[in-house]
Amino acid sequence: MTSLIKNKKQNTILVSKHTVETSIGNDIQLSADLLKQSELVAIPTETVYGLAANALDAMAVTKIFEAKNRPFFDPLIVHIHSIQQLNELVLDIPPQLLLLAQKFWPGALTILLPKKNIIPEVVTAGLPNVGIRIPNQALTLSLLQQINFPLAAPSANPFSYVSPTTAAHVYQQLQGKIPYILDGGKCSVGIESTIVGMHNNQASVFRLGGISIEEIEGVIGKVNLNIQKNENPNAPGMLSLHYAPHKTMIIGNIKENIKKYATQQIGVISFKDHYSEINPHHCKVLSPQGNLNEAAQNLFAAMRTLDQSTVDIILTEKFPEMGLGPAINDRLQRASYKNNSLNNNS
Ligand code: TXA
Ligand code: MG
Numbered sequence: 001m002t003s004l005i006k007n008k009k010q011n012t013i014l015v016s017k018h019t020v021e022t023s024i025g026n027d028i029q030l031s032a033d034l035l036k037q038s039e040l041v042a043i044p045t046e047t048v049y050g051l052a053a054n055a056l057d058a059m060a061v062t063k064i065f066e067a068k069n070r071p072f073f074d075p076l077i078v079h080i081h082s083i084q085q086l087n088e089l090v091l092d093i094p095p096q097l098l099l100l101a102q103k104f105w106p107g108a109l110t111i112l113l114p115k116k117n118i119i120p121e122v123v124t125a126g127l128p129n130v131g132i133r134i135p136n137q138a139l140t141l142s143l144l145q146q147i148n149f150p151l152a153a154p155s156a157n158p159f160s161y162v163s164p165t166t167a168a169h170v171y172q173q174l175q176g177k178i179p180y181i182l183d184g185g186k187c188s189v190g191i192e193s194t195i196v197g198m199h200n201n202q203a204s205v206f207r208l209g210g211i212s213i214e215e216i217e218g219v220i221g222k223v224n225l226n227i228q229k230n231e232n233p234n235a236p237g238m239l240s241l242h243y244a245p246h247k248t249m250i251i252g253n254i255k256e257n258i259k260k261y262a263t264q265q266i267g268v269i270s271f272k273d274h275y276s277e278i279n280p281h282h283c284k285v286l287s288p289q290g291n292l293n294e295a296a297q298n299l300f301a302a303m304r305t306l307d308q309s310t311v312d313i314i315l316t317e318k319f320p321e322m323g324l325g326p327a328i329n330d331r332l333q334r335a336s337y338k339n340n341s342l343n344n345n346s
Contacts, residue, residue: 044184050153081144106136108210112197190297245307249336267311
């Protein structure tokens, strides 16, 4: 099955199951045309890049799972451009969750809501709820306004690898598998959205992310934390080994671990301290000023760069437990799951 799509300017993009030439650009019209033809387009969001397909088209959505090597039990997040679109997609929105949507959308918050039949089962892995958010990214919002359907989009990385925060990251890993990457520059938040929903009639957080617990509790009061840490998650996708670089990652006191692992070539991901004993190319200080938002923005790029470098191991540390700190620690723990004991004590 092969189709030809003409770019407004001059490119012709060949789309087939086996050979795909991947282009990068900021052509919203081309992105819309591809999506309307049930093709995949990588889209920028403020959190991470997503791999998008028409959320109402089961065949198109299936291609996401193929391109990512993602198991079908792991549900996808659906992206919309306005709260009004919810009526078409969900049966109901509990008042507390509506308050959160009104406060944080567009933004890094995904809300789990009871889905209508219009959303194919493949999107939610057969679950009754669908995760929905309005991303805060100008290009993607224009794209969503231009097409008349929502976009299902998981992070645009092969399953269980580090999420992409630039178009180049997406290209590195999905080149040849998708026709187009809409380039919106570097993601401003840098970690995935916070996921909230109802559990036993109480608002609960299922994934830590770009909106902090303090911000959420500032709107609706105390929330339950329902973060899955083991290998048998209730919420599919919250697997322990996630966001993982291929290199061994160790969380702990960096200074001590530099001595302990002195025989190996070491990379460092630190919050704000520089370690002069480490090759400066291999020492990634996420925020010299100690700003957790800046640290989150730089986290995945640092993991990716060190993973692709010559280092043997990556040493990192526990970040402060405030603001986006817990969400950063969650990523670090999952990325280092095989190698250390922090998994039990946060
Ligand atoms: O920031 C984000 O959320 C990014 C951007 C692209 O929007 N997307 C993202 O998607 O992180 P993904 O697929 O990498 O993570 C989606 C996770 C699933 O693995 C699952 O844990 C949870 O969201 N999820 C999605 N739909 C769900 C549902 N219906 N019930 C329970 N969990 C759900
Ligand atoms: Mg992901």
